[in-house]
Amino acid sequence: MRRLLAGLAAAVLSAGAAHASPLRIAVIGAGPTGCKALDSTAPAGERAYHAHLAKRLGVEVLKCPVATPAAAAAALAAGQVDLAILDPPAFAPIRTTTRAILTVRSDGAANRIPVVLAVRASDPRRTLAGLKGARLAFGGRSAAGLDTPRAMLAAHGAPKGYFREEIDGDGEAAIDRLRAGQVDAVAVHAAAWQRVCGSVSPKDPDPCRDVFVVMKARPRAEHALVARRDMPLELRYRLIGIHMALHLEAPAAFAYAAGWARSPAEFQPAEAEALTLAVLK
Amino acid sequence: MAETAWRWVAILGALALTACGKPQATASGDWRAGMKVLKMAVSGNNDDPMLVRRRGAYRDQLSKALGMPVRLYESSDYNGVIQAVSSGQIDVAQIAGGGYANVDAQVGDKVAPILTPRQAEGETGYYSALVVRADSPVKTLADMRGRSLGYIDYNSTSGYLYPRAKLRQQGIDPDTFFGKTSFAGAHTQAVMALANGQFDGTFLQASGGDPQTGFTRGPLRTMARRGLIDLKDFRVVWTVGPMPSEATVVRTDRPQAMIDAVRGAMAALPYDEPELWPEIGQLDGSALTAVNREHYKDIIELRRAELAQRRGGGRP
Numbered sequence: 364m365r366r367l368l369a370g371l372a373a374a375v376l377s378a379g380a381a382h383a384s385p386l387r388i389a390v391i392g393a394g395p396t397g398c399k400a401l402d403s404t405a406p407a408g409e410r411a412y413h414a415h416l417a418k419r420l421g422v423e424v425l426k427c428p429v430a431t432p433a434a435a436a437a438a439l440a441a442g443q444v445d446l447a448i449l450d451p452p453a454f455a456p457i458r459t460t461t462r463a464i465l466t467v468r469s470d471g472a473a474n475r476i477p478v479v480l481a482v483r484a485s486d487p488r489r490t491l492a493g494l495k496g497a498r499l500a501f502g503g504r505s506a507a508g509l510d511t512p513r514a515m516l517a518a519h520g521a522p523k524g525y526f527r528e529e530i531d532g533d534g535e536a537a538i539d540r541l542r543a544g545q546v547d548a549v550a551v552h553a554a555a556w557q558r559v560c561g562s563v564s565p566k567d568p569d570p571c572r573d574v575f576v577v578m579k580a581r582p583r584a585e586h587a588l589v590a591r592r593d594m595p596l597e598l599r600y601r602l603i604g605i606h607m608a609l610h611l612e613a614p615a616a617f618a619y620a621a622g623w624a625r626s627p628a629e630f631q632p633a634e635a636e637a638l639t640l641a642v643l644k
Numbered sequence: 645m646a647e648t649a650w651r652w653v654a655i656l657g658a659l660a661l662t663a664c665g666k667p668q669a670t671a672s673g674d675w676r677a678g679m680k681v682l683k684m685a686v687s688g689n690n691d692d693p694m695l696v697r698r699r700g701a702y703r704d705q706l707s708k709a710l711g712m713p714v715r716l717y718e719s720s721d722y723n724g725v726i727q728a729v730s731s732g733q734i735d736v737a738q739i740a741g742g743g744y745a746n747v748d749a750q751v752g753d754k755v756a757p758i759l760t761p762r763q764a765e766g767e768t769g770y771y772s773a774l775v776v777r778a779d780s781p782v783k784t785l786a787d788m789r790g791r792s793l794g795y796i797d798y799n800s801t802s803g804y805l806y807p808r809a810k811l812r813q814q815g816i817d818p819d820t821f822f823g824k825t826s827f828a829g830a831h832t833q834a835v836m837a838l839a840n841g842q843f844d845g846t847f848l849q850a851s852g853g854d855p856q857t858g859f860t861r862g863p864l865r866t867m868a869r870r871g872l873i874d875l876k877d878f879r880v881v882w883t884v885g886p887m888p889s890e891a892t893v894v895r896t897d898r899p900q901a902m903i904d905a906v907r908g909a910m911a912a913l914p915y916d917e918p919e920l921w922p923e924i925g926q927l928d929g930s931a932l933t934a935v936n937r938e939h940y941k942d943i944i945e946l947r948r949a950e951l952a953q954r955r956g957g958g959r960p
Contacts, residue, residue: 419904476764476929477918507765507929535858553928554764558853561922565871600709601901603908608758608934629933632908634915643918 385423386416389435389447394428398444401426408619415613419605420598436461439589446602448623449589454638462635463587464599465606467624473507474631475584477553477643478515480577483541488548489577491521497547499526502534502555512550514582519640535559542573553579579644584637586623592635606630675899682710682902685717685725685737694866698924701917702910706736709909710902721829722799729755735898736906741888741940742801745947748937757891757935758907763852764929768939769886770851772802772810775838775864778879782844785816785882791844793822794834801887801943802849803831809946810884831863835873845881852927855883861927888940892932907934 387398400423401413413424427444429435432453438444440457454461466475480491488494502508509530513523529546531537534555541549560571588606590599609617610629621627634641684706686699699716707714717734719725722743729737730750739747747755762768776782782791796803808818818825826843828834834846852861859865867873892910894903911932914921922928937944 419900421901473766474762474764474929474931505765552764553922554852554930557922557928558858561928563865563868563875565869596709597711597905600908600912601904603912604904604906605908607907607911608936611934611936631931631933632912632915634918637915 385425386420386446387425387427387444388413389427389429389438389444391430391432391435391448392428393430396428398425398427400424406619408615408622411613412609412616412620415609415616416605420601436589439591442591445590445594447589448586449638450586451583451638454587454589458636458639460592461589462592463584463633463637464590464603465588465630466584466586466633466637467621467627468629468631469624470626470628471506472628473505473511473552475581475633475637476507476511477579477581478512478550479553479556479579480512480516480548480550481538481541481556481574482548482577483544484573484575486547486575489575491516491519491578494548494577495521495525497526498529498545499548499550500529500531500537500540500546502531502537502549502551504530507552508534508555511552511582515580516550518583519578519580538571538574548577576644578642580640580642581634581637583640584633587633587637588630589638603630603632607632675901676710676712679712679735679899679902682706682712682714682736682906683717683734684714685719685728685734685739687719687722687725687739687743693870694923694925698926701913701920701924705909705913705916706906709905722797726750726799729893729895732895732897735895735902737893738890739893740799740801740890741943742805742947743799744891744893744940745801745805745944746799747893748940748944749947749951753937754896755893756896756937757893757940758903759892759910759932760889760935760939761926761930762933763927767854767886768889768933768935770802770849770889771855771859771883771885772807772847772887773850773859773862773880774807774845774882775835775848775878775880776845777838777841778877780844780879782881787881788845789821790823792824792826792842794826794828794837794843794846796828796831796834796847798827800849802885803828803834803847805943805946805950806887807847807884808950832867835863835867835878839873839877850880850883850885851889852930854886861925866925888943891935891940 401410417424427438429438432449435447436449436453436457439447440460468474482488488497501512531540534551535558537549537551538559540546562568562570607630609620621630703714703716717728719728725737725739726743726746728734730747744757760768774785782788798804811818811821828837828846831848834848837843838846848863850859850862853859864875864878868875894906914931
């Protein structure tokens with residue numbers, strides 16, 4: 364009975380301790396392993412970031428040095444850390460137990476917009492592989508019209524030069540030229556697609572029945588803040604909410620936390636598979 | 645001894661269950677202690693199935709995120725939402741920029757904007773379009789001189805506040821330029837009144853594009869999709885914008901943990917539910933971005949100027 368009581372007491376204390384669990388952030392760099400609170404020698408931006416998270420979450424925030432992205436991924440999968448910044452290769456082995464929660468949008472860059480690759484419905488080429496060498500039209504030269512579709516296609520194995528590229532004024536013009544047979548395929552962002560193909564009348568629920576969507580996907584993120592899939596939903600959403608406003612509320616903390624991105628503008632939420640080649644269609 | 649021991653087993657068991665039942669995120673203390681339900685205000689009626697779906701999607705997402713029921717308070721006019729959030733009867737609201745400016749004038753930093761839509765091409769604003777019937781002789785803004793105009797609502801950004809300010813900037817006094825003005829109450833009513841010839845033109849919200857690309861969202865498109873009107877029966881003669889898009893606002897006297905979770909959960913929706921996002925009337929590729937009061941400072945200034953003008957005897 365004593366053993367039973369002791370075991371139960373330990374279990375209760377352990378459960379209670381879990382409530383006050385610190386937030387453990389993996390950071391790649393040299394240093395002793397194990398998670399520790401920052402001391403006064405830490406960079407000001409890092410201290411600002413930890414202080415902001417600690418204040419908003421009401422828990423201690425710890426830094427957990429790891430040697431490599433792969434080590435960060437392993438620590439995350441093992442439950443030794445709660446957050447890690449990973450790239451696609453580091454994420455791949457742990458994708459079943461972890462997920463992306465945040466990415467950083469660079470200054471001047473578009474949202475991670477879904478991109479639609481489409482051909483005429485009469486075209487037998489229904490795969491990306493089948494379209495190698497095809498005449499492909501992009502919808503404009505803006506970040507959303509050109510950079511984002513190119514990034515999506517390149518990640519899926521169709522880099523610049525894979526198609527015979529043409530650049531139209533906008534997505535609508537590109538789709539018009541596809542329909543007219545002047546190009547074989549279009550890669551346009553989802554908003555341009557919706558402007559043309561979204562139903563505006565119950566009499567015509569499918570205005571683009573003459574066009575076939577080969578694939579629809581967001582560009583793969585180059586890096587993302589990754590958490591375990593079993594992280595409580597509320598905690599995940601609080602972390603997203605806190606990070607999204609970081610550039611407004613704590614600029615020094617943002618500069619540190621997003622310092623791994625090029626010209627960081629803001630944190631954005633991310634889908635679980637942001638670091639993979641997942642497709643929406 | 646045995647009885648005492650089993651009593652301890654029961655007590656420890658109860659403690660363990662209590663501990664296990666609380667999610668990790670409440671480690672900072674249960675911010676829900678004073679909240680049994682999240683109250684969210686939305687304007688508009690239930691005539692538009694897409695609007696109903698959108699509200700349902702937000703309610704479900706927030707309820708899931710916060711672990712508490714979310715009660716929607718619907719108001720058929722702008723002022724209902726403004727007064728509800730200003731008085732603290734509700735916690736969260738979705739409100740036009742002009743409406744937020746009105747709230748700001750009433751209660752200042754007791755209410756703060758936390759999110760606004762960011763469109764695919766990066767815009768965080770929308771437009772006001774002066775719309776006439778396709779068979780109208782009115783071809784330009786100048787042709788509207790002396791003709792009747794339907795505003796939407798005194799608290800409407802695109803249907804009142806912003807176009808009036810832009811007219812003044814062009815040297816046109818909106819209080820004397822039009823022959824007769826009235827308030828339709830809402831965009832849907834304005835379109836119906838325009839179709840029925842009750843006035844010659846009205847200012848309608850237009851978004852999901854720009855004057856060059858065309859627009860994919862707005863009351864004309866919504867009503868056309870529902871089969872209530874034909875887009876060919878209307879014509880845009882003038883547009884102004886962009887103006888800051890609608891805001892999701894929160895009461896700042898609510899727990900910060902709730903505010904953070906609301907911001908995160910709502911913003912995650914297009915990524916968590918990518919197929920649902922366009923189905924609830926949001927432009928595919930759009931997302932929500934964090935904002936603060938600074939984002940609306942121009943609209944707040946316009947509202948101040950409008951109030952001053954009104955006190956000076958302007959109409960309607």
